[in-house]
Amino acid sequence: MIIRWTQLIAGRSRSDEGLVLRARLVRVVLVILAGLSATAAGCQRPAQAADTRTLRVAAAADLKVALADIVAAFQRQNPDVKVEVTYGSSGNFYSQLSSRAPFDLFLSADLDYPRRLIEQGLATPNSEFSYAVGGLVLWVRKASPIPVDKLGIEALLDHSVRRIAIANPRHAPYGRAAEAALKKLGVYENVKDKLVYGENIIQTAQFVESGAADIGLISHSLATAAPLRDEGRSWEVPADSYPALEQGGVILSWAQDRQTAEALRNFILGGSGKEILHRYGFRSSGE
Amino acid sequence: MDFEAIWLSLRLAFFTTLILLVIGLPLAYWLAETRWRLKFLLEAAVALPIILPPTVLGFYILVAIGPQSPFGQGYEAIVGRQLPFSFEGLLLASVIYSFPFAVRPFVAAFSGIERRLIEASWCLGVSQFRTFFRVVCPVSWPGILTGLVLAFAHTLGEFGVVLMVGGNIPGVTRTISIAIYDDVEALNYAKAANTSLLLLGVSFLALSVAYFRPLKGGAI
Numbered sequence: 071m072i073i074r075w076t077q078l079i080a081g082r083s084r085s086d087e088g089l090v091l092r093a094r095l096v097r098v099v100l101v102i103l104a105g106l107s108a109t110a111a112g113c114q115r116p117a118q119a120a121d122t123r124t125l126r127v128a129a130a131a132d133l134k135v136a137l138a139d140i141v142a143a144f145q146r147q148n149p150d151v152k153v154e155v156t157y158g159s160s161g162n163f164y165s166q167l168s169s170r171a172p173f174d175l176f177l178s179a180d181l182d183y184p185r186r187l188i189e190q191g192l193a194t195p196n197s198e199f200s201y202a203v204g205g206l207v208l209w210v211r212k213a214s215p216i217p218v219d220k221l222g223i224e225a226l227l228d229h230s231v232r233r234i235a236i237a238n239p240r241h242a243p244y245g246r247a248a249e250a251a252l253k254k255l256g257v258y259e260n261v262k263d264k265l266v267y268g269e270n271i272i273q274t275a276q277f278v279e280s281g282a283a284d285i286g287l288i289s290h291s292l293a294t295a296a297p298l299r300d301e302g303r304s305w306e307v308p309a310d311s312y313p314a315l316e317q318g319g320v321i322l323s324w325a326q327d328r329q330t331a332e333a334l335r336n337f338i339l340g341g342s343g344k345e346i347l348h349r350y351g352f353r354s355s356g357e
Numbered sequence: 358m359d360f361e362a363i364w365l366s367l368r369l370a371f372f373t374t375l376i377l378l379v380i381g382l383p384l385a386y387w388l389a390e391t392r393w394r395l396k397f398l399l400e401a402a403v404a405l406p407i408i409l410p411p412t413v414l415g416f417y418i419l420v421a422i423g424p425q426s427p428f429g430q431g432y433e434a435i436v437g438r439q440l441p442f443s444f445e446g447l448l449l450a451s452v453i454y455s456f457p458f459a460v461r462p463f464v465a466a467f468s469g470i471e472r473r474l475i476e477a478s479w480c481l482g483v484s485q486f487r488t489f490f491r492v493v494c495p496v497s498w499p500g501i502l503t504g505l506v507l508a509f510a511h512t513l514g515e516f517g518v519v520l521m522v523g524g525n526i527p528g529v530t531r532t533i534s535i536a537i538y539d540d541v542e543a544l545n546y547a548k549a550a551n552t553s554l555l556l557l558g559v560s561f562l563a564l565s566v567a568y569f570r571p572l573k574g575g576a577i
Contacts, residue, residue, distance in 0.1 A: 159542065161542040161543070161544070164544070165541065165542075232439065233439070233441070233442055233524070238539065238542070240542065241539070241543045241544075265526075266524030266525065266526060267524060267526070269520055269525075273520075273521075276416075277524065280416075280419055280420050281423045281424050281425035282420075282424070282441040282442065282522075283441075283442075283524075
């Protein structure tokens with residue numbers, strides 16, 4: 071089966087050529103594997119021996135810009151710590167962390183996922199912390215004819231609006247907030263056939279930014295940060311029209327360097343962390 | 358199980374395969390026969406979708422068919438609808454994405470034909486066009502079938518491209534792989550597993566058809 075497929079793709083038809091091809095392929099793969107394992111073995115030692123400590127963070131997509139600033143400030147105070155951040159959808163991280171993905175700190179876009187991880191015994195009970203409350207905005211491209219700042223939620227009913235992007239309400243906290251706001255503000259029935267769903271909040275913004283969707287409900291944090299800040303206009307959706315987007319985090323039980331992970335957590339919760347989060351449109355919980 | 362998504366994926370795979378049959382066969386025959394010096398450039402271009410990450414390919418397709426692009430504007434002016442987030446848009450993306458999986462096996466099959474058969478047909482006064490359908494295609498049907506089944510299966514399992522240009526609309530662009538991903542993300546593992554099992558079964562069946570050969574003669 072494999073021989074035939076390789077032949078077809080490679081455009082050969084005689085079986086001996088196929089066998090030669092396969093033998094050569096096997097040899098190439100073996101050489102590559104040998105090379106990779108040698109490099110991997112070589113890489114591991116210096117990383118462990120070196121003085122710098124590495125902290126791996128899994129962060130919700132809406133933190134994309136704000137967290138980079140926080141990490142930079144944190145590293146100025148702790149030059150010996152290297153922080154590696156992976157951004158993605160919180161639900162996806164939850165699944166990966168349930169299988170013990172090698173992250174030390176998880177910054178989710180809601181409080182639910184960290185709590186579930188604790189329930190599974192993957193983090194210390196009651197160790198979840200709330201670090202920010204996200205905001206929702208209506209966002210259009212700069213070139214859009216819709217005066218979103220004047221119309222507010224009515225902008226969605228503008229005749230030029232054909233596609234409205236929101237994050238997927240089934241698993242993205244911002245999607246759930248967007249759907250709730252549309253219902254609360256009484257426009258859901260009128261716009262539900264125009265909705266398209268982004269996989270996470272960044273992709274939702276991408277739908278609007280590329281012009282494929284005319285308007286979208288995205289996070290305040292993305293709309294107020296470069297590069298989108300200069301690309302469009304926004305209107306803040308009233309915070310009382312959707313359940314608070316309280317974002318929580320947790321330190322995983324297998325964190326290699328718990329002390330450093332706690333230092334970063336405290337930094338985010340402390341004065342300078344809060345100030346940076348505020349700058350990007352996050353509020354503190356309880357505000 | 359999400360039957361709406363399954364039906365959508367089957368329709369998408371069917372029409373993608375059909376379009377690839379219609380445009381892929383003549384192109385592949387031309388690629389197999391031509392002695393054009395720059396042919397290799399076209400062959401490289403045909404194979405590109407194998408290499409490009411699907412989400413990257415999807416993003417560029419989204420921009421290319423969007424209302425900002427001349428192509429998107431032209432399509433809207435003629436048809437009156439937008440391409441992104443529609444079945445037609447998804448179909449176009451799938452044809453591009455699965456192109457090499459149909460055309461490469463076609464070219465391989467055509468290249469393996471005995472030249473003498475074609476020339477004998479011409480000498481007997483049969484036109485090039487009729488020779489293609491009555492000699493070339495029947496002789497190379499295993500390769501053609503392989504290409505069609507690979508294109509069908511590849512479209513069925515397509516994920517990254519659909520994620521980028523689809524927008525996850527039930528019944529329109531929520532294909533089977535998107536539905537499975539959605540269920541996993543929503544922590545609905547049992548439903549995801551059921552749908553995956555069905556996808557696995559259908560795909561295995563399709564691939565078995567592609568690789569099935571009656572046992573006779575052949576060295577392979």
